[in-house]
Amino acid sequence: MKTAALQIRTPEGIVFSQLLAGPVTRFLAWFIDVLCISVLLRLLGQLLLVLQIVSPDFGMALYSLGYFLLSIGYGIAFEWSWRGQTIGKKLFRLRVVDAEGLRLQFNQIVTRNLLRFVDSLPAFYLVGGIVSLLNPACQRLGDIAGNTIVIRNPRVVEPDLDQLLAGKYNSLRQYPHLAARLRQQVLPSEAALTVQALLRRDEFEPVARIDLFAELAGHFRTRVEFPPEATDGITDEQYLRNVVDILYRGRIDAGSQKVAVR
Amino acid sequence: MIIDLQRFVAAERPCWAELERALDKLEAEPSYRMSLDEVQRFHRLYERTAADLARIITFSSEPETRRYLENLVARGYGELHETRQRRRRIFPLKWFFQTLPQTFRRHVRAFWMSLAITLAGAAFGGFALALDPGAKPALMPFSHLLQDPAKRVAEEEKATQDRLAGQKTSFSAFLMTHNIKVSIFTLALGMTWGFGTIIMLFYNGIMIGAIAVDYVRAGQAKFLLGWLLPHGVVEIPAILIAGQAGLILALALIGWGKRISLKTRLREVSQDLVTLIFGVGLLLVWAGFVEAFLSQYHEPVIPYSTKIAFGLVELTLLVVYLAKSGSGRDTGPDKPDEPSPTLSSASPIPHS
Numbered sequence: 001m002k003t004a005a006l007q008i009r010t011p012e013g014i015v016f017s018q019l020l021a022g023p024v025t026r027f028l029a030w031f032i033d034v035l036c037i038s039v040l041l042r043l044l045g046q047l048l049l050v051l052q053i054v055s056p057d058f059g060m061a062l063y064s065l066g067y068f069l070l071s072i073g074y075g076i077a078f079e080w081s082w083r084g085q086t087i088g089k090k091l092f093r094l095r096v097v098d099a100e101g102l103r104l105q106f107n108q109i110v111t112r113n114l115l116r117f118v119d120s121l122p123a124f125y126l127v128g129g130i131v132s133l134l135n136p137a138c139q140r141l142g143d144i145a146g147n148t149i150v151i152r153n154p155r156v157v158e159p160d161l162d163q164l165l166a167g168k169y170n171s172l173r174q175y176p177h178l179a180a181r182l183r184q185q186v187l188p189s190e191a192a193l194t195v196q197a198l199l200r201r202d203e204f205e206p207v208a209r210i211d212l213f214a215e216l217a218g219h220f221r222t223r224v225e226f227p228p229e230a231t232d233g234i235t236d237e238q239y240l241r242n243v244v245d246i247l248y249r250g251r252i253d254a255g256s257q258k259v260a261v262r
Numbered sequence: 263m264i265i266d267l268q269r270f271v272a273a274e275r276p277c278w279a280e281l282e283r284a285l286d287k288l289e290a291e292p293s294y295r296m297s298l299d300e301v302q303r304f305h306r307l308y309e310r311t312a313a314d315l316a317r318i319i320t321f322s323s324e325p326e327t328r329r330y331l332e333n334l335v336a337r338g339y340g341e342l343h344e345t346r347q348r349r350r351r352i353f354p355l356k357w358f359f360q361t362l363p364q365t366f367r368r369h370v371r372a373f374w375m376s377l378a379i380t381l382a383g384a385a386f387g388g389f390a391l392a393l394d395p396g397a398k399p400a401l402m403p404f405s406h407l408l409q410d411p412a413k414r415v416a417e418e419e420k421a422t423q424d425r426l427a428g429q430k431t432s433f434s435a436f437l438m439t440h441n442i443k444v445s446i447f448t449l450a451l452g453m454t455w456g457f458g459t460i461i462m463l464f465y466n467g468i469m470i471g472a473i474a475v476d477y478v479r480a481g482q483a484k485f486l487l488g489w490l491l492p493h494g495v496v497e498i499p500a501i502l503i504a505g506q507a508g509l510i511l512a513l514a515l516i517g518w519g520k521r522i523s524l525k526t527r528l529r530e531v532s533q534d535l536v537t538l539i540f541g542v543g544l545l546l547v548w549a550g551f552v553e554a555f556l557s558q559y560h561e562p563v564i565p566y567s568t569k570i571a572f573g574l575v576e577l578t579l580l581v582v583y584l585a586k587s588g589s590g591r592d593t594g595p596d597k598p599d600e601p602s603p604t605l606s607s608a609s610p611i612p613h614s
Contacts, residue, residue, distance in 0.1 A: 010339050014312040016332040057428050061435035068439040072446075083289060099525065101336055103344040107536040114539065117443075117450040118458070141453045145511060147529050153333075188328070 006137055006149060008101040018101075018151040020138045021094045023129045026150055030125065032088030037074050041067060075113040080106055093154060099137065099147045108146040115142030171230045172242045179246045182224040190219075191247045194240055201237070213237045271327060274314050278334060281307040285337045293351060308338040360588030362541040365534045366503065367584070369510050376505035379460055380498075383467020388475035390468075401472040411480035418560050430554050438550035441497060445504035445542045449511065449535065456512025463505040470498070488566035491573025493553035499580060500545035507538040552576075 005017045021029075044066045052059030078086040084096035084104055096112070098104050119128030119140045128140035137149050172179060194216055201209060217236035220243050231239060284304050288294060296304060315331040366373065387401055399408060426433055444462075451458025477486035514527040522530075556569065 008336070008339070010312065010335070011343075012309060012312050014316050014335060016315065016335050016339075018336070057431045060429075060432035064432060064435040064439055068442070097336075098340065101339050101343075102346075103340040105346060105532075107533040110536045110539075111532050114446050115450045115453060117447045118453055141450075145453055145528055145535075146532060147525055153329075 004138075006099075006151075010101075016101075018097065018149065019154065021092075021150040021152040022138060023132045025092050025094065025152065026132070026138075027125065027129065029086070029088035029092045029094055032091055033074065033086050036087050037070055040070055040074070044070070072113070075116070076109055079104075079109045079113070084109075089150075092152070094150050094152050096148050096150055099139070099143070099149045104148070108148050110146075112142035112146035112148050115140075115145050118142075168238075168241060168245075170242045170245050171234065172226055172246055174230060175226060178224055178226055182220075182243065182246055185223045186220070186243075186247060191244070194220075195244055195248070198237075198240060198244060210236070213240055216240055270318075274310075277307055277310050278314070278331065281311050281334055281338060285334070285341065288341055289337075304338075305342065308335070308342055311335055311338065357537075358544075360590075362537055363584050363587040363589075365537045366506075366541070369506060369534060369538075372509040372513065373502060373506040375509055376463055376502045379463040379505070380467035380470070380502060383464035384471030384474070385467075386464075387468035387471030389471075391472040391475045392479070398472070398476065402469055402476075407473060407476075411477045411482045411485075415482050415485045415560075419562070424559075426554065426558055434550045434554035437553050438547050441500070441546045441550065442543050445501060445546065446539060448501065448504040449507040449539055449542075452508035452511030453515065454512075455515055456509055459505055459508030459512060462508075463502075466501055484566050484570075485560065487573070488560060488564075488569040489557055492569050492576070493549045493557045495573050495577040496545050496552065496580060497549035499584075500542045500549060503538055503545070504542045507535050507542070510538075511535060 004022070005019050007015050007017045009015045045063060048059045048063050048066070051062065075086055079089075079096055082090070085094070089095060096104065096109070098108065116128075119125055119131070119142050121127045125140070128142070131144075132138045132140045135144070137143075139149060143149060172182075197212060197216060201213075204212060213236040217239045220240070221231075234242070281304070284300075284307065288296075311331060312335050315328070315335050318328055318331060390397055391401055402408065448459055448462045451462060473490075474486065477483060510531050511528075514531045515524070517524060517527050520527060556564070556572070560566070560569075
């Protein structure tokens with residue numbers, strides 16, 4: 001199955017990933033851009049109304065040129081000045097970037113925008129949509145020619161931990177060195193899975209709920225072993241709440257240290 | 263291993279903030295040039311941030327910080343490892359007199375291919391019309407061309423009123439935008455491994471050949487030259503250059519005899535394509551003016567000899583310009599004008 005991320009390994013051995021935008025999100029962003037172009041054209045028409053009274057020929061010529069420049073230059077101008085974003089892309093948190101993580105060049109932007117002439121064939125970007133569905137990096141023809149990809153920067157939503165953890169005593173916190181090791185050992189995907197399981201606990205059948213939490217708790221116990229006095233007498237579900245508390249609470253408590261995400 | 267995450271974030275944050283400020287400055291001011299000390303500092307900040315990302319990447323409790331660092335490293339990587347020349351300022355005269363003709367000459371074989379395809383189309387169109395004059399509507403699907411040439415010439419030479427009066431400017435704008443769209447389309451169809459570009463050039467040739475044979479057979483060769491030469495000597499080469507660009511794109515896609523990746527091949531020609539298509543746009547703006555304000559006026563308003571002479575002068579200037587202008591040192595499209603801080607390259611990891 002196709003992954004939705006492109007990973008780039010730098011010569012220093014660091015891997016960073018770019019989440020790829022799918023055809024549907026890109027289509028919606030394009031739809032917003034079409035609306036913006038329509039509004040701009042309407043404004044241009046209103047501006048040229050006065051000129052058309054003075055010289056209809058000149059006014060019509062300017063409108064023709066304005067229509068042409070707006071429809072072709074909108075994407076180029078915005079993506080160049082907003083570093084890979086148009087209004088539609090900004091709304092959907094999408095961005096055009098170089099396919100190899102390098103600096104986006106003007107000629108790449110022009111190429112990908114001029115190739116819209118083929119991608120939009122026969123209507124509604126059918127060719128571009130099919131190509132991006134088949135392409136592992138979700139590229140349309142313009143992206144392939146311009147060596148670009150469209151990435152998305154989803155907003156990170158903080159889980160509502162208060163409903164899980166409020167007012168509970170956490171016996172695992174008595175062992176800060178083991179808590180630190182736990183935070184170091186657990187993968188982000190494991191932590192996210194556990195939070196989701198706890199948040200959706202009431203949706204499970206009672207037996208399935210017990211089995212699921214037993215399995216998850218068993219997994220975390222293999223990662224870091226806490227002394228029996230910290231874990232005896234608490235259910236698997238409570239053990240998992242304590243684990244999540246350790247994994248996430250440290251960051252919440254140190255709110256002043258949070259870093260703004262671009 | 264990080265024991266105290268909060269302490270780690272607090273200790274490293276100034277470094278991240280400094281890198282972010284430097285990146286913001288570089289992105290906001292493309293013309294900004296860093297001194298050697300600044301480049302060294304930037305490199306150090308980038309390496310430290312990249313190392314921090316590697317350390318924090320497994321921390322489940324810090325997805326936002328991880329994403330923030332990924333963003334910083336991605337931006338820093340783009341700035342640091344980019345070896346293509348950064349365009350600091352636009353020099354229109356240098357671009358027009360040097361870059362464009364040099365780019366044209368660098369890919370002149372694609373231009374000859376484009377011309378050959380068009381000539382083949384013209385031969386086919388001319389031959390088809392000579393063989394079957396009834397095929398005119400199929401070969402030239404434009405109503406104003408279906409008329410008998412002799413009749414049209416007689417009508418135009420007798421005309422006492424300017425049929426384009428009050429609409430010359432808008433007609434000119436229409437011609438410019440229409441022809442530029444056709445040219446961009448011809449270029450873009452290079453992505454069909456050149457098939458689309460070849461079809462566009464061949465079809466364009468068919469129309470030119472059919473029109474030429476139609477008027478020559480009707481004894482209106484002088485009118486034809488006076489009508490087509492003033493704008494055609496610029497418009498037709500412009501379409502040929504658009505075809506040249508489409509074929510360059512197609513050749514980069516196919517990559518015959520080149521042991522470099524598709525991405526590298528496309529990256530190599532990308533700037534040349536943009537240069538050529540901007541040049542085509544410029545030529546077609548001129549052709550649009552000439553067609554609306556000169557080509558549509560015939561004897562007795564403007565003598566054919568004057569129009570033909572004008573066309574020949576234009577053609578000579580265009581040939582000299584494309585063949586000789588900027589014939590000094592060809593700097594090429596992407597040659598760096600200065601050593602970059604690091605020259606290593608990285609490629610995306612294959613998808614799993």
